[in-house]
Amino acid sequence: MVGIRDVARKAGVSTSSVSLVINNSGYVSADMREKVERAMAELHYVPNALGRNLSQNRTGMVGVIVPTIQHPFFATLTSHIQRELAARGLKTMLCSTVDAETGETEYVDMLRRRTMDAIIMGAHTKHDPEYWSSIGRPVVAFDRRFGGTIPSVHSNHMEGGDFIADHLIPTGIRRLVMIGGPKGQFYDRENTAKTKISTFPTTRYYVRLAELLDEAGIAHDYVSAGEVSDFSGYEQAVERVLSDVAHGTGEFADADAIVSSDIGAALAVQKAASYGIAVPNRLQIVAYDGTFATKLAGREISAVHQDFAGIARGLVERVCALIDGEEANDELVPVTWQSAETTIL
Structure with missing residues (x-):
């Protein structure tokens, strides 16, 4: 199996330089980046995403909690959320509380244990707002008002x-x-x-x-x-x-x-x-x-x-901001009206 040392040897650079290129962190000259990327391509080297995420204290995983994916609304919304997360290099872990007959506690525990980076909460919860604020990890609410430090995104x-x-x-x-x-x-x-x-x-x-x-x-x-x-x-x-x-x-x-x-x-x-x-x-x-x-x-x-695309974009933007240690505010997404002209006899 090809490793980072093989890439460094092929490119004629140090392993730390290869690491900088892979993680896109720190300064790397254009010439060195080209050498490393060429060596990776020639050796068919695939970076270890798990190792990279661990080094950055991230998993690249976001939990999305909805009541059920059988409902057209949540099926449509989760598809848009998954697309938005994927565009930012993040994976979706879907929790359907009704379909799985489990609540959100299991996923909150995963968030606390840092086995996921954030949660988008769109299901009904019996927990008080203080419960969500006490988690101390990135949580964004969809169509729910938890108050405190939890940002919410919903339609107008x-x-x-x-x-x-x-x-x-x-x-x-x-x-x-x-x-x-x-x-x-x-x-x-x-x-x-x-x-x-x-x-x-x-x-x-x-x-x-x-x-x-x-x-x-x-x-x-x-x-x-x-x-x-x-x-x-x-x-x-x-x-x-x-x-x-x-x-x-x-x-x-x-x-x-x-x-x-x-x-x-x-x-x-x-x-x-x-x-x-x-x-x-x-x-x-x-x-x-x-x-x-x-x-x-x-x-x-x-x-x-x-606006499903707008809602998903608002949710994911706030998730990414919280993951990066930034603040995030609520967002109100406009709705639109479509009038039917067909008469049904």
Whole structure:
């Protein structure tokens, strides 16, 4: 096996000079770098990444923790994160807390033992913000607010609520139904004033939309579809609402608009078609996220699109800054609106 000494002998330089070239550290003349790189190529020498990382007290590995990769949102986001990390020479260690039936503690322990360089935390956690701050190692939160020294990256969900209201209210809707995650996510923490708050920025678009509907005097309801990994919960919630609309009886009989995640919106479009409910003439449906799942309905759906590339870039930029010992602040990523023009009979 070819080693660093072989490269040094071939190039006619010291082993320390070869090390400087491999690690790209310290001053090396252009002539010496050329000699070393030529010797490496001729000897087919591959640097030992593990040894290099150990010498730099780094592993080149970043843990990405999400609830489940089965969900279109997290599948799309993790692919963008992995691409961003790879562009910076970093590997991704993916933890899906629901799919693996484990929490994030194992990965936090790995971070503490320095078997990874940082964590991007995007799953629900029962740990208090103080727990994350006490780790003392690079952690960046996605769509979560841990407070303290933990930077967070998330979409401008308030803007998302504005987009939906601006689209639906002028159409004269009378009653809107929102279908989303557990209602407990809206107020899952207390601040120092003992006021209930939420660590989930995503809930802001529901809250903002509800505020604007109240101002316009439009009735609205919230139906919980369960946890993000509970796809059957979305099916049941959509069936509950659409059945009432189709039969003209029940709690949601007069609903004329539905807002949900891509999965809920796609299911609502499909269910409306099976019931013969005209969309958007009788029932308007809006999706929130803008993943490939909006196309599963077989028709175009009006949607708020989150900028997955922008989110991933913001997360990875902050991870790299923290790894390098720099400070990192929160980032609010803009969302965009796409209106559907297709009428579904």
